[in-house]
Amino acid sequence: MTDFVEACRKPLRKSIRVNTLKTTVDAFKINAQNKGWILNPIPWCQEGFWIEADESEVPLGNTAEHMAGLFYIQEASSMLPPSALYAGEDSDYEAVLDMAAAPGSKTTQLAALMENSGVLVANEFAASRVKVLHANIERCGVRNAALSNYDARVFGGWLPEQFDAILLDAPCSGEGTVRKDPDAMKNWSLNSTAEIAATQKDLIESAFHALKVGGNLVYSTCALSLRRISRSLSIY
Structure with a gap:
C-alpha cells in the first residue's frame, strides 16, 4: 500500500498524440526536433508520445501547433x-x-x-x-x-x-x-x-x-x- 500511495504522489509524465488528420507522425517529429521537444514513444499508441518541452515561455497548449490541431495533449492511459x-x-x-x-x-x-x-x-x-x-x-x-x-x-x-x-x-x-x-x-x-x-x-x-x-x-x-x-x- 505504501508503494501505491507513493506512486500516486508522483506527477504524470506529459504526453501528446499526433493528430494524423492534419499531419503525419514523421512530419511532426521533424517539427518537434526543430523546437527542441524530446519525444518518447508510447508503446500502445503509434501516434502517442511522452514529451519533454520547455514551457517557461509558451505552454504546449498555447503553441501554434496545438491551436492548429496538429496534436492533442492527452494522457497516455487515455x-x-x-x-x-x-x-x-x-x-x-x-x-x-x-x-x-x-x-x-x-x-x-x-x-x-x-x-x-x-x-x-x-x-x-x-x-x-x-x-x-x-x-x-x-x-x-x-x-x-x-x-x-x-x-x-x-x-x-x-x-x-x-x-x-x-x-x-x-x-x-x-x-x-x-x-x-x-x-x-x-x-x-x-x-x-x-x-x-x-x-x-x-x-x-x-x-x-x-x-x-x-x-x-x-x-x-x-x-x-x-x-x-x-x-x-x-x-x-
Whole structure:
C-alpha cells in the first residue's frame, strides 16, 4: 500500500498524440526536433508520445501547433481504449459510438483511426461539456462526427444493433485521476461508488444492445474500485 500511495504522489509524465488528420507522425517529429521537444514513444499508441518541452515561455497548449490541431495533449492511459478498439483485424468500422465523449481526446483519436470516414456519433450527457467537445472536434479537423447530448442509456432502446463498434469510457468516482488531481478523493464515498456502479451497469447494457452482432465494445473507467464495479457487471 505504501508503494501505491507513493506512486500516486508522483506527477504524470506529459504526453501528446499526433493528430494524423492534419499531419503525419514523421512530419511532426521533424517539427518537434526543430523546437527542441524530446519525444518518447508510447508503446500502445503509434501516434502517442511522452514529451519533454520547455514551457517557461509558451505552454504546449498555447503553441501554434496545438491551436492548429496538429496534436492533442492527452494522457497516455487515455490513448489505450481507442487503441484497444482498433487492435483487431476486423476494425474497418462504418458506424462508431463514443457514449461519453467530452472533452474529446478519445473522440478525436477515434476519428483519426477512422480516417474521417464512416459515421462517428460523439455523445455527451453533460450539456456544459458539449461546447468544449465541439471545440476540440473542430480544432482537430474531424469531419465524420455527429454530436449528441443524451443520457447514453437511451441508445440501446433507440438504436438497437446499429453500431459496429462502441467506446464506453464510463463516468466513475475518479479516484484513478489522483496523480493529476489531488482533490479527486475528497468527494469519494462507498454510497457514491455504488450509485456510479449502477449507472455503469445501465450504460454497458445500453451499449450491448446498441452494438451489432459481432461488433466490438470497449469499456474503460478511471476508477480504482474495480471489485465492486466488476461484481455489478458480472452478468456480462
